[in-house]
């Protein structure tokens with residue numbers, strides 16, 4: 001990337017709207033080498049929340065590169081529709097549907113036990129609830145879906161990932177996380193007035209904090225762990241959960257495929273990107289932009305202790 005291009009890219013990023021919208025994607029994609037067709041042949045990828053939006057687009061992108069793809073969904077009909085779409089777009093694609101509710105530890109355990117092997121794990125499933133709800137395990141829903149489910153699933157799949165020659169894990173976070181500090185003192189959002197968008201952004205911040213922690217935990221197994229944000233993409237999730245935002249911005253929104261680009265790139269590019277970082281549009285980005293969101297080592301440790309004990313991970 002040339003010096004001038006780097007500066008323009010960074011300016012677009014800090015101004016948010018140009019960087020997160022399709023303008024940013026179109027500006028940056030000019031400098032990108034194409035991913036090679038067939039580069040994921042023989043590799044097996046698991047994508048959560050793959051029935052719609054960015055998850056479905058990620059599964060399609062991985063299948064286009066030759067990966068065998070497992071669509072993890074909680075709605076079988078959406079899964080079947082996504083599988084049929086991918087099969088139509090990529091003749092010969094191997095696509096499997098598995099039911100799993102990321103917010104349920106029992107469901108995650110059942111799924112992880114049923115999987116024979118994998119090379120790529122994409123934690124894409126996401127939710128933005130209107131009201132505070134708790135899961136059957138007694139955890140706040142966004143915390144369970146964005147943090148506890150992915151944490152438990154990754155750890156249960158660790159031996160299978162470790163058996164891969166180039167294992168990679170991608171956490172699909174959000175640029176909204178920049179507005180939040182790591183709420184290690186109240187991870188379940190029990191204090192104060194609950195706002196779904198705040199809960200969403202707090203748990204997306206936690207996903208970014210997880211990347212270096214998991215990267216370190218799995219370093220001896222060679223498992224790369226990457227967090228990223230897709231910018232703003234036009235998906236059923238955005239239209240349904242943020243109708244006002246969707247109405248205002250829809251002409252500037254990326255397609256789901258554009259939102260999925262960096263996920264697919266992190267899974268496929270060689271050599272593997274440095275583990276533990278936060279990415280957007282194929283470039284590592286800062287994890288903090290506001291002076292109010294910085295975190296102490298104690299907060300990171302408290303977050304890790306709470307989350308790992310909530311899902312019963314061994315130290």
Ligand SMILES: NC(=O)c1ccc[n+]([C@@H]2O[C@H](COP(=O)([O-])OP(=O)(O)OC[C@H]3O[C@@H](n4cnc5c(N)ncnc54)[C@H](OP(=O)(O)O)[C@@H]3O)[C@@H](O)[C@H]2O)c1
Pocket residue numbers: 048049050051052053054055072073074075078100101102103104123124125126127145172173174175229230231232233234235236237238259
């Ligand atoms: N679109 C954007 O602009 C944007 C921006 C920043 C970050 N993101 C992130 O990108 C990811 C995908 O979002 P999207 O925009 O593509 O929205 P979406 O279309 O609503 O996709 C989210 C998917 O997650 C699934 N899901 C939710 N809870 C689940 C659970 N407990 N177990 C299994 N699957 C579950 C949903 O399944 P159901 O259909 O059954 O509900 C849905 O298929 C999310 O993590 C989101 O935070 C998106």
